[in-house]
Amino acid sequence: MSARVLVVDDQEPNVRLLEAKLKAEYFEVVTAFSGQAAIEKAISEQPDVILLDVMMPGMDGFETCRRLKADRRTRHIPVINVTALDQPEDRVRGLEAGADDFLTKPVDNLPLFARIRSLLRLKELLDELRLREENAEERGLSVATDDPELLDSARVLIIAGEERVIRHISAKLPDTIKVDSEIAPELAVRRTTDGYDLVLVDLTTRAYDALRTCARIRSNSETRTLPIIAIVDPDEVARSVRALDLGVNDIVNRPIDRGELNARLRTQLRRKRYADTLRERLEDSLEMAVTDPLTELSNRRYISSRLQQAALMVSGGEMQASVMIADLDHFKRVNDTYGHEAGDAVLVEFAERLRNQLRAIDLAGRFGGEEFVVLMPEADLDDARIGAERLRAAIYDTPFRLPEDGGELDVTVSIGVAQILPGEDVEAVMRRADIALYRAKAAGRNKVVVEDKAERAA
Ligand SMILES: [Mg+2]
Structure with a gap:
């Protein structure tokens, strides 16, 4: 494991000795001869670990450590206090200043390298997490x-x-x-x-x-x-x-x-x-990347990528699959009449009923606004139509409850269904499902319309 080590000591021979030991083990070494210089080097060089002398004139090792740990540019770097004092109180003082570990002079090679390796492993883990969450500090x-x-x-x-x-x-x-x-x-x-x-x-x-x-x-x-x-x-x-x-x-x-x-x-x-x-x-941010926060269904980006995947599998002859687009009827009226809070409640309830009607292998996503898309693997047009009809009935049969005793509201949904054809891209099948949806709306809403097979080639 190679890594960059910052060696800090006010006595040059001590620095040279540790430097030689570390270089013999193929560590990269950066040096500093005072607390102030150590802080500057830590910021500019971003070492993987800091070996910090405790007894230094001016700013001692405890204070240097405190400042390193108080600065967000350096607080993630493990600090090992190096001290000639073998008193427990000094160990405790160092640890309480935020040091991750300590070693006593003269420094033995085995414990030195073992401690460094252990801290490097830890830092590697934390760095990985930190990189994926750059704004962790800003987010409190x-x-x-x-x-x-x-x-x-x-x-x-x-x-x-x-x-x-x-x-x-x-x-x-x-x-x-x-x-x-x-x-x-x-x-x-x-x-x-x-x-x-x-x-x-x-x-x-x-x-x-x-x-x-x-x-x-x-x-x-x-x-x-x-x-x-x-x-x-x-x-x-x-x-x-x-x-x-x-x-x-x-x-x-x-x-x-x-x-x-x-x-x-x-x-x-x-x-x-x-x-x-x-x-x-x-984990939260990964989930946010694939989930619609309001309905907790998949978001548009995620369901789109799964549709692409399904289209490839259909083309490869690995499965058949159908798609439904479900759009709540007159949803704008809900928002206009009862307010956005009621509108959101309707969307959440709709998503809940949608989930309950799906087969385990179906994937539902909110495509935007009041439009939802369901990918139905292994479903031909008949299977898909039956699923869509079940959903339509589940919405129509029971009125929706509005929040804060706002009473009940009849909600209906129109659904267009199309099957993914071998060799076609997702846009093509979505277009056909959209046309079917349009027909469902035109026919008076609260309807399921399956694509017209005769028109597929058109
Ligand atoms: Mg010293």
């Missing part, structure tokens, strides 16, 4: 670094081999968190799909191989992005590295420091919420 998506409610509603599953260990870990967590635990590894993996926000795994348990447990959580598509924090003994460097490579998000060393554990917990929950929000918005 925030990544507040100190949301106090983040820990309140969280559900955490502790996986450890012994009750004693589970009690010890639980005691370090805030009271507001809802904590469950599991000793049996098989069951534990299964329970992770149960809507948890985070999993804490004791990696040192002798009862089974907890690395395998982590790998299985990661390989399940349902829990692929569920945050995992592993708890290890400080001498288990190789195991920590394996864990990070397997996709564990963070490591906490024993003895467990309450402040550090909670800060790491908060970091992971914040990321999860950020990713979840991006994903939800992405």
Whole structure:
């Protein structure tokens, strides 16, 4: 995995040392010698990860990190604090400033590369989501670094081999968190799909191989992005590295420091919420691209593309298909007499009845205004006529209810039906269905008219 790393340290030899290590692993390296320079480089170079010295004259690493995380141009870039101080309070301070991780000097190669790889994987995922949702920030998506409610509603599953260990870990967590635990590894993996926000795994348990447990959580598509924090003994460097490579998000060393554990917990929950929000918005926007927001039927663009597809399949001899165009009669009068709200209610109710009359393989879309199109695969003209007649009756037989006790309203629909012919394009079949619809209107409305086969060639 190649990536661009920004190395920040006020001491040039430190920068050169890290630069050499990273370049040996084929990372691209950018450097800065102060907090201010780091912020400028982060904006202009858009590195994939930042290694940030904590002790610097002027703006220290904590303040630099805070500013990077407060700026929307740089807040998505993971920051690893590099510190000579091995005091838990400083780790916590860094994490609370928004740092994603920290390393202590002198920096060991294995943890360094494992942490970078782990953060790069995360960033790749978030970048992908971010790219598809460029305007997330404008649309009110925030990544507040100190949301106090983040820990309140969280559900955490502790996986450890012994009750004693589970009690010890639980005691370090805030009271507001809802904590469950599991000793049996098989069951534990299964329970992770149960809507948890985070999993804490004791990696040192002798009862089974907890690395395998982590790998299985990661390989399940349902829990692929569920945050995992592993708890290890400080001498288990190789195991920590394996864990990070397997996709564990963070490591906490024993003895467990309450402040550090909670800060790491908060970091992971914040990321999860950020990713979840991006994903939800992405799903919404994908849905919006194919759905008519009022009726929740397919929109014109989507049904058009499916019609094109169907025409190709008909031409290829793979199936037969028919099309109906349904147009509400005198709809303008509804809007004019009862207002647009009533008009919208009629359209929604019509769409609902339409859905109920369709076969499972039919696809209905709102083409515009009060015009609807239904693609009916595997339907010849007779089948299509029967379906259209059923819809016409379902509209005519029962009056529509108007909103806010506006009473009831008789609504009718006129429908034109045509079959897709091999070798013809969608425009041609839609034109024939339109002519049939016109005839239905001319014949007094509330009618189904099937295309005249004799006129197809004309
Ligand atoms: Mg320094």
